[in-house]
Amino acid sequence: MVETLRFRNGKLELVDQRLLPGKFKYVKCDTPREVWSAIKDMTVRGAPAIGITGAYGVYLGIKGFKGVTTRTIVQKVIKTAEYLATSRPTARNLFWGLERMVKTAKDNGGLPACELKKILLNEAHAILEEDKAICRAIGENGSFLVPKGARVLTHCNAGALATADYGTALGVIYSAKDRIREVLVDETRPVLQGARLTAWELVNEGINATLICDNMAAYMMSKKRIDLVVVGADRISANGDTANKIGTYSVAVNAKYHGIPFYVAAPSSTFDLTLRSGALIPIEERDPMEVKSLGGKLITVKGIHAANPAFDVTPAGLITGIITEMGVILKPSRSRVKIVLNRGSRSSQRYGTRA
Amino acid sequence: MVETLRFRNGKLELVDQRLLPGKFKYVKCDTPREVWSAIKDMTVRGAPAIGITGAYGVYLGIKGFKGVTTRTIVQKVIKTAEYLATSRPTARNLFWGLERMVKTAKDNGGLPACELKKILLNEAHAILEEDKAICRAIGENGSFLVPKGARVLTHCNAGALATADYGTALGVIYSAKDRIREVLVDETRPVLQGARLTAWELVNEGINATLICDNMAAYMMSKKRIDLVVVGADRISANGDTANKIGTYSVAVNAKYHGIPFYVAAPSSTFDLTLRSGALIPIEERDPMEVKSLGGKLITVKGIHAANPAFDVTPAGLITGIITEMGVILKPSRSRVKIVLNRGSRSSQRYGTRA
Numbered sequence: 220m221v222e223t224l225r226f227r228n229g230k231l232e233l234v235d236q237r238l239l240p241g242k243f244k245y246v247k248c249d250t251p252r253e254v255w256s257a258i259k260d261m262t263v264r265g266a267p268a269i270g271i272t273g274a275y276g277v278y279l280g281i282k283g284f285k286g287v288t289t290r291t292i293v294q295k296v297i298k299t300a301e302y303l304a305t306s307r308p309t310a311r312n313l314f315w316g317l318e319r320m321v322k323t324a325k326d327n328g329g330l331p332a333c334e335l336k337k338i339l340l341n342e343a344h345a346i347l348e349e350d351k352a353i354c355r356a357i358g359e360n361g362s363f364l365v366p367k368g369a370r371v372l373t374h375c376n377a378g379a380l381a382t383a384d385y386g387t388a389l390g391v392i393y394s395a396k397d398r399i400r401e402v403l404v405d406e407t408r409p410v411l412q413g414a415r416l417t418a419w420e421l422v423n424e425g426i427n428a429t430l431i432c433d434n435m436a437a438y439m440m441s442k443k444r445i446d447l448v449v450v451g452a453d454r455i456s457a458n459g460d461t462a463n464k465i466g467t468y469s470v471a472v473n474a475k476y477h478g479i480p481f482y483v484a485a486p487s488s489t490f491d492l493t494l495r496s497g498a499l500i501p502i503e504e505r506d507p508m509e510v511k512s513l514g515g516k517l518i519t520v521k522g523i524h525a526a527n528p529a530f531d532v533t534p535a536g537l538i539t540g541i542i543t544e545m546g547v548i549l550k551p552s553r554s555r556v557k558i559v560l561n562r563g564s565r566s567s568q569r570y571g572t573r574a
Numbered sequence: 575m576v577e578t579l580r581f582r583n584g585k586l587e588l589v590d591q592r593l594l595p596g597k598f599k600y601v602k603c604d605t606p607r608e609v610w611s612a613i614k615d616m617t618v619r620g621a622p623a624i625g626i627t628g629a630y631g632v633y634l635g636i637k638g639f640k641g642v643t644t645r646t647i648v649q650k651v652i653k654t655a656e657y658l659a660t661s662r663p664t665a666r667n668l669f670w671g672l673e674r675m676v677k678t679a680k681d682n683g684g685l686p687a688c689e690l691k692k693i694l695l696n697e698a699h700a701i702l703e704e705d706k707a708i709c710r711a712i713g714e715n716g717s718f719l720v721p722k723g724a725r726v727l728t729h730c731n732a733g734a735l736a737t738a739d740y741g742t743a744l745g746v747i748y749s750a751k752d753r754i755r756e757v758l759v760d761e762t763r764p765v766l767q768g769a770r771l772t773a774w775e776l777v778n779e780g781i782n783a784t785l786i787c788d789n790m791a792a793y794m795m796s797k798k799r800i801d802l803v804v805v806g807a808d809r810i811s812a813n814g815d816t817a818n819k820i821g822t823y824s825v826a827v828n829a830k831y832h833g834i835p836f837y838v839a840a841p842s843s844t845f846d847l848t849l850r851s852g853a854l855i856p857i858e859e860r861d862p863m864e865v866k867s868l869g870g871k872l873i874t875v876k877g878i879h880a881a882n883p884a885f886d887v888t889p890a891g892l893i894t895g896i897i898t899e900m901g902v903i904l905k906p907s908r909s910r911v912k913i914v915l916n917r918g919s920r921s922s923q924r925y926g927t928r929a
Contacts, residue, residue, distance in 0.1 A: 240875045404878070406865070408763060408787035414866075414874040422877040429879040432763040432865055434788035434821025438886040441823065466789025468796065472831045473824060510761070510787055511769075513868050519769040520595045522777040523759070524784040531793040 220379045231275040233263045240419040251280040251299050258306040265381020266453045270312030274343040276303045277320040296324040308501040309530045311454035315488040347383045353486045354384035356544035361391030367398045369446045374405040375464035376416035377451025387484040388449045402428045409509040433466050440477040448474050452485035459535030459551025460497025468531040480539040487543050497532035505529045575734045586630040588618045595774040606635040606654050613661040620736020621808045625667030629698040631658045632675040651679040663856040664885045666809035670843040702738045708841045709739035711899035716746030722753045724801045729760040730819035731771035732806025742839040743804045757783045764864040788821050795832040803829050807840035814890030814906025815852025823886040835894040842898050852887035860884045
């Protein structure tokens with residue numbers, strides 16, 4: 220399985236996902252600014268992966284910081300986290316990772332500066348290691364939902380490239396590998412995470428995979444070529460409404476129409492229990508040129524406008540179940556989400572604006 | 575409005591739609607083989623346009639034919655029509671155009687060879703001229719369905735480039751131009767007829783147009799940015815089921831879910847009354863490389879399979895109305911189709927296989 224993120228010689232190394240599948244190359248980040256850009260320009264993407272990236276970004280902000288008192292270091296941690304929080308607005312995991320680093324700094328404010336730095340690096344390491352365990356747990360919890368001989372549709376990339384291990388939605392597929400007949404892969408315009416990243420992962424893992432254009436999914440459902448859908452998530456509100464890559468909602472509506480189970484796979488860090496419903500999730504609007512061009516080449520006329528919402532929200536009512544490391548939330552609702560996550564209030568330090 | 579097809583100096587000239595919007599260039603066809611290729615490789619596309627192209631193709635087959643008896647000419651017409659019918663399987667209009675040329679030849683079998691040739695060329699001209707009038711009638715019939723300030727979604731290209739005049743679905747939009755606030759254009763992967771052709775037409779006509787990826791249509795519906803959908807058609811069965819460009823079905827399911835009117839605009843020549851339902855319409859499967867590449871460049875990994883159905887079928891139950899030159903068939907059904915089309919049996923000479 221590819222190592223999407225790693226920390227080596229004091230630097231964060233990220234697989235440059237803009238170049239895949241043509242080129243496999245690591246990009247090194249040494250400063251919060253470099254980390255910010257890597258998240259913004261999608262060198263690294265996928266909610267869990269950018270959560271981990273953000274955490275390391277906070278550490279890089281204080282690594283060489285010459286502040287002598289721990290108080291100035293804690294202040295620097297807060298400032299760096301605030302800065303990194305402005306990179307992308309939708310994925311909850313980014314803010315979750317940043318908040319966790321800030322909380323760690325505050326909780327250890329009494330320690331000497333060099334000690335605090337070590338603790339913060341270890342916290343980032345812990346977030347990465349925990350994500351690996353979480354992917355395995357999600358995979359296992361989800362694998363029971365995959366019938367023998369299943370043909371599975373996935374959208375975007377929620378695989379190894381979106382996490383520290385083998386992914387969330389693809390984690391389910393990898394765990395149930397022996398029972399899966401075929402994986403249909405939505406190409407996922409405009410950035411083609413399906414065609415470029417999921418296709419690359421599945422072929423590398425020897426899984427029988429077929430690429431389709433996003434607009435073919437409904438046709439494949441009508442032809443009974445899809446038994447279930449599994450996708451990742453970028454933010455899930457308290458009632459189970461799920462923001463994920465643009466196009467997910469269209470797949471969910473079609474799955475409902477065809478009576479096909481539609482699953483979301485995501486770690487608990489993707490939940491934002493402060494948001495009553497998905498309508499409050501901020502949706503990133505990206506550069507229209509991502510839609511108007513491909514590989515740097517214009518595919519349409521200059522004079523046309525283009526919209527480029529990067530995510531959409533699938534209401535809980537269209538979701539058969541949300542697969543988390545803590546268990547599967549079937550027919551998600553406010554109370555069912557609470558029961559499975561089984562946790563109370565969240566950290567008070569919060570980043571990321573509401574929609 | 576662009577002249578998509580024209581007959582000049584004994585040759586059929588077609589706008590090369592593979593090159594748009596980058597380059598505007600006519601391709602000249604002098605033989606049935608050249609016409610066959612132009613249809614197959616989508617130099618010309620759009621159901622009405624390939625119907626007209628096919629008719630001229632039949633004439634080109636006998637134009638220089640040295641057969642002395644009219645009987646050999648009629649035989650040649652039949653052979654040429656059979657050959658051209660193998661170019662693409664889904665659009666009804668192609669077979670309709672070919673059948674009409676064959677019928678004309680048979681009906682005039684008693685005339686001298688040079689007379690028959692003239693009659694056949696005139697028949698092709700008539701088909702082209704009639705299409706212009708049909709586009710205008712469809713546009714007018716459909717324009718009454720467009721409310722003031724409407725935001726309209728269209729998929730693929732059913733405009734001037736798909737017909738001899740200003741199109742079917744786009745004909746409705748052009749007719750109601752003054753009442754339309756915005757047209758949303760599905761890019762229409764894999765061949766990008768929306769991004770390349772519809773965008774080009776709408777910008778040329780000064781219509782406020784916004785390009786979206788196909789997977790964004792549902793999101794736009796949920797955000798109340800779409801008031802109605804209008805698309806073209808490639809073949810409509812007797813009960814109103816409609817084959818159109820892949821992705822149309824997905825849009826129709828989403829329109830139904832959001833309570834948005836979904837209209838099909840097509841000439842009566844698109845109807846295939848011999849087919850009981852859309853399940854019998856043959857769906858063309860094209861080269862997987864159209865999905866795996868863009869502009870000649872691979873966008874995914876070599877090892878992955880790809881599916882490339884060029885069309886899908888939208889059941890009549892998802893269609894609010896079919897706009898024809900003879901009137902609008904609201905809530906299409908077998909009997910309602912019959913009433914509006916008001917015609918009996920069809921030509922006995924038939925091309926195009928069933929699914």
